[in-house]
Amino acid sequence: MTDQPVDDSTHTISWVSYILHLIVAVSAIVPGAQMGPALLVVALIIDLVKKGDTTGWEATHFSYRIRTVIWVAVLYLVTLPLWLFFFFPGWLAWVGISIWFLYRIVRGMVRLNTQQPVTD
Template structure:
């Protein structure tokens, strides 16, 4: 019986560590709205820790965060290029709203202990 409990605590310890990492990454992405460099830190952490989350519900959060970063970067580049045609403002605003939506949706799913759909 004690071995069963020891095995369960051994298996949940890495998942608890990954939960904290996912939470920190959501915070870093949110902070990147004010301090851009935190998004770079978060993407590095996502790539370093994603393989540890394979097969768990947290894997979807790592993938969600990675996609959010790269698509946001792409939208930012498109906004910069189209800024000279005056449509860049609209692209930037849409990208900003989309980024906030992704962070909030991911965090809410994380807070409920669910994978991101």
């Protein structure tokens, strides 16, 4: 834990964002449970709008989620040709990206729960 006081409003917003990310990450792995793009856009907008309202260790969580979403989007786009032209390698790449996304979100949630900064 840190000595810095927790801002309840941004802390709650951070939890809401993590839960939205978690729903998207789980639905990316579970077949037929695609909740993705809309919830991910909502979570990203929340993070972009509220990032400036935070400082210290809480701010690292907003930046971490934004970076995670950007990296996931780039990785999905880069591997899209594999998915379109070679089904199995594309599917493997997307499963790997989705698992990595889920790992990052769970890792961030654990750090937020213990009121610690999150770094790459």
